[in-house]
Amino acid sequence: MKTLLLLFFSLSFFTINAQNSSIKGRVVDEEGNPLFGANVLLSNGDGTMVDENGKYSFKNLPSDGYEIAVTFLGYEKQTKSIALEKGATKIVNFTISTSQENLQQVEITGRKARSYKNELTYAATKTATPIKDVPQAISYVTKEVFADQQAYRVNDIVKNVSGVNMFSYYDDFTMRGFRSGDTYINGLRVVGLFGPQPLLANIERVEVIKGPSSAMFGNSIPGGVMNRVTKKPLAEDRKSINFTLGSFNTLRTTADFTGPVNEKETLLYRLNLAYENSDSFRDLQEFKSYMIAPSISFLPTDKTRINFDLVITNFDGKLDRGQPIFGASAGTDLNSTPISFAINQTNDFQKSDVVYSTLSLNHKFSDNISFNASYMKYLFEENLVEHRTSNQFAIDGNGEQIPTQMGMQVIQRQRQFIADNLSSYFVFDGNTGALEHKVVAGFDFIEQKQPRGAASAFARGYRLQNGGVSSNPADFQNFLLDANGNPVPNVPHFNLDDPTYNVAQLSDYTFTQSASSATRYYTYGFYIQDQIKFNKWQVLLGGRQEYYNDIVNVDQPDEETTTQNKFLPRLGLVYSATNEINLYGTYTQSFQPQGLAAQTNPNVGGPFDPVTAEMVEVGAKGEFFNNRLGANLAVYYIENNNILVNANEPGNPELLRQRGQEESKGFELDINGRILPNLSLTANYAYNEAIISESDNPNEIGLRKENAPLHQGGFFGKYTFIDNKLEGLGISLGTNFVSERNTFSSELQLPSYTIVDAGVSYKVDRFNISFLLNNVFDETHWVGGYNYVRLFPGAPRNYLMSVGYSF
Template sequence: MKILYAALSFICLSLVAQVASAQLSINGKITDKSNKPIPGATVKLVEKNLIQITDQDGLFEFSDLTPSSYSFIASYIGYETQSTKFNVQNGKTQLTIQLENKDNELQGVEITGRKEQAYKNTKSFSGTKTETPLRYVPQAISYVTKEVIDDQQAFKASDVIKNISGATHFSYYNNDISLRGFRSSNALINGLRTPTSSWSQPLLPNVERIEVIKGPASALFANTDPGGTVNTVTKKPLDEARKSINFSTGSYNTNRLMADFTGPMNDTKTLLYRLNLAYQNAESFRVLQGGEDIVIAPSISFIPDDKTQVNFDFVYSKTKSRLDRGQPIFGATAGTDLNSTPISFALGKRNDFENETNLYVTTSLQRKITKNVTFNASYMKFMYDEDLLEHRTSNRYAVDAAGVSIPTKMEMQTIRRQGKNYSDNITAYFVTDFETGPLKHKVVTGYDYIQNESPIGNSNYNATGYRKLDGTVGNYNKNTPGLFVMKDGNPVPNVPHFDLVNPDYSISEISGYINTSSQTDPAKYYVHGIYIQDQISFGKFQALLALRQEYYTDINRYKKPDEKKVEQKALIPRLGLVYTPLDQVSFYGTYAEGYQPQSVAQIGDPVRFGGPFDPLISNMYEVGAKTEFFEKRLSANLSFYRIEQKNVLINAGNPGNTEELRQEGQQRAKGIEIDINGAIMPNFSVTANFAISRAETTKSDKPENVGLLNANAPKAQGGLWAKYTFLNPDLKGLGIGAGVNYTGKRNTLNTILELPEYTLFSAALYYSIDKFKISGNLNNVFNKTHWVGGYDFNRLYPGAPRNFMIGIGYTF
């Protein structure tokens, strides 16, 4: 028996020894063709679905392998992706992979996805309509990549604005931000114009990066704002399989779910897909705010040969929430304490709602006609649908019989609104490469068509004002109190005042008010634009010359017997020069003009807002430098600019119509900005921004307005976010993140109300094990009370107090 036990023990020990000897590790190195190590490269072990990032010496390691043949895929920005088969056996565990510099033809339209997984983005279409390295674009373009969005657990566009230099909030509304001191509302998706009707900010599950083209971009994208234009770049299919699911939960009963699936649909990889899904159900630090959001975003790319690429995007976004128009504070005089009202305070009723649907479809085509000529075309159809009920302020305090404001009560109104808006955007252009002597040309010649329509059938149901004895309503006039219904010596409001001291959020039946039902006038405008742009390369210099002829047509009294077309046109130039003395350094200068009609159709209601108005005319001078550090892992952009704009719309200050607008003479912004994005080391990523600027009125028919700073435009603003992942084996998988953001004092639309400066800190902790990643983010660490923007004493937008988010993700 002892012999049997001994034999069994020997066999077991032998098997264990064999298994132990079969567990191998492979040490590898990624280099370029000159055998120089490439740190930060991505190496994927296909059979195990494992990914490693090379260290400072270009080294990587996979352990716990058994003898077999394995496939490795190595990639890095600016290099061709390399696939390698390697037979792992005893005594043979060293692997070196060399990557070749990528010098391929650049895309004409963004069809295939970005494989990089970094804070840095190397190329962009938005600056030139061709895929151009950012260092060769003679204009500042700031951006936030999906990796920053993921690490900060940002879920809406408002969460990432802090990473852009010179960008601050104007309100909570979608795309309502200040860029370089000017209020901006225009938005692009993949370089195509979208309507700005939406109030709610969309979720970001299908966003590759958010770019901001600084300064006027009219020479490329028609009528745009002078401070800058936000371009959202959506995720495109990849030719390698990647799948992930993420769940998050945190403050304000927030629950989120996201999924991202992409890869080839056939063996030849001519058909690629991507599917992004997102769901959020969240409340808010504000009373009766928050809501439910859902996004479904499939995308397909068809690449039948090396001459043809086609992409199709479909995005469905649904939001069920309430329209948050900010909060009033007690009192309305200089020196009023902003803290007199809790930041959690909001106006409204329990039965208020704002249901919004955004649906857009995009088709893009690239066809290489000859060796030097490529045709590119894109089309977007965008639909917006709104169903709204709100109890909101009339932008003024309640008044007593003498017409004196009551600082603890707000005059209210109700709005019941249903409507749709449609937008079409077509762009088609040829890219031609040729040489004239020592000069290399890349010429873009194209045509754009943009159309926006609010159809017949949109309608409002509105109650406002004070009740009159004749059964009608109107604005109270202290000189004719006998015309109004009085109670306890004060005029009776049509919609009960909202008591700021004792708020009442109970359900309110709007049929009990005197309502006016009105059909919203249908509206339509369309734009034709033809343009030519030449990117000229000669030695260390690159010049950009562009000219656009735009024809803008607005239809006044659309669909009515006296319909009239109002036509405007503009010739818009753009000039730029880039000098690259060293491979890592570029200096640039640019001149650009902007043009934006302000018409009846854009304003939407001339009786309410005034008009028609003259178009906005702007111009910009900008110089700067773009550099790269740490083996091109980190980029920095420094810019100096001056922007002038004429015919700015501001509030007319009419007490009888608080929403009436008028045009100011001229505004000017001067400033310095810096944006830094990338990695100092492969395991140490950073994004930083800083801006010093002064945006003010320089000409006005009211002398007291000259020198007045623009609303929500701080003189100083900046931010920093850094993430560090430990390489020590004892701390493998652990990472930390930290950030700080500063916003200086700002004016509002009310000249006596100034918003205070604030500094916010944030922190994060990450842990990755196998295919799981656990994240914890803490925002506003020290619970700083602050305001992100504001209009007046009755329309302020407080920022969120301390809040947290816990996320868990699985990649497979």
């Protein structure tokens, strides 16, 4: 009987296995080279990667009909249908060709790639140009890096960009030693949000165009322009949802849906959603936000593309002004207060709404002429109540600072900003003899205004003996004194030794009302640019005439306008040394008009010349490992002139002076992409010496600029196992380091730091589970800072765990 049973099970086993079938084959390019790392996907959801010999295989498949799709970055997708019989092995080979997809002039059709590497930039030249062919350093971080680092805000990912570091907790950075200025979305300037950090849920990538870029963007800072590229609809169905839990009571969820609306794929959609409710390692700080971001693309013909984006974001939390420490007279000790220490009160709040919409059009009149236009309307509203430092320590009855008592003020504010941005240009493609030309000629218009109705109320200073309050040191003899003989503050001092948090009674303070008059500035420019190609050489020639107009007391009898104009040239040269490596050099300028207050207020000592800068940069760009990995090396020198600083005149605190010159020089390296099909990497390093080079104050010359580290860099890599035993398991490891930085207080320096992050993930079927541990060794560090009363510590050790599903 046992023998019969054994025979029965043996026959059953062989019968079952005999019915299992397999598919195998090779994937090569048009020249027969194996495409190591290409993705092969079966219609039943199974997928694999091509090995170094170009081979792939699927085993133990039931007999059925299958579709096999092969995709690889830079190559056309290819699909084959087969019928698989019981017990059969089907050999299916693929020869796929490089992609000949016509690159649109404006970024309307979304990026399909799923890689740390990005191929193209639009903002740098106004045309779809390979980054390798742009004669200027461009760093970027893609949404795939966002996902693997579980990043939620822009501040979470700047560590991946060479030469860029946080200046504070706000939308506020240092680029090549210069503090950032305006914010750009899809190459269009919007209102800079100095408070809430922008969310990443609807962002495809963040790119930084290094150095002066005024020839393309008008007035801008010399360090660079940070551009946020939003996700666009795709012509293929992709849907995903993600849930994240973590330290500090973090709860986040995001969703991303995209695909065609009709069978002809002429109408595409995308919808991004995000929600967060979390606390912080900082006392009393919290984050409540949501985002709704629908997008529609309409492609009625192969010559016309139209896209509409709408983004609605709400922020509800508190404005974190940073960590105060004991005053200098108590010794410089960054640890005199804990990094969690904040000085808000319980009922403070910052509520803000950001809404913007963009309409973009691309139309090809012929193979040689196309027209592009983008218009964005951007609205920002804020309602704020905050207890914050008065930027000085408390004083005693002798007028001396009390280093453990923080002077305080309360601000109530309601305001609105509106921005309109129009970019329009023609692109002409043609030849003159052996020269290939791509000419861009266009007009930009930008307007930002604060309409009537903006108002603030301030409670600050010390109470006077006869009633009222004053912040003027000249009134010290008239200050009301307490039982200990110390001045009585309007807003109680904050005891750094023994903090107290309450529901503040705003009615106890004396407020000064401050209505803000309507303001407006607008700037417009005409520009022309020619990208010339001859054999291995490419030349970029461009120029822009910019007109900047600043208006105060809008629509009032005393309305006043200041106009500043500037012509801005641009020159770049690219040489293709090999098929993989391009060498380049560039010369650019930047221009920043002085604000109207600095030009017209008689107390400040103006008018002043505009801030102007110029840059010389040389470098090399390469693509390696079958174009899977991109690298950029840049060496640069930037000279910035006519910087306004406070003159520190005791009799006139408003007086400004124009410091002579600042300079920044150094080199940077960025690497992004895949070394192996299952090993992704982003790495960067920057050496930057940013100093004050000329000044009417000899003591300033040679000082390093604030929050400008000499060294910074790091890497982040993810390795995914593809063998049968560990298939789907991923391990990630990253580190970033920043050297010492100066603050606005000459004796206070922020120490260097090195942070290590590590994670593990597992992908099974359509689920992806990931765990990330940030700051593994719990290093205390500061990402930026102003002075003793406002430092910005980085987060201690924390974790994030997410579960995602794609369908």
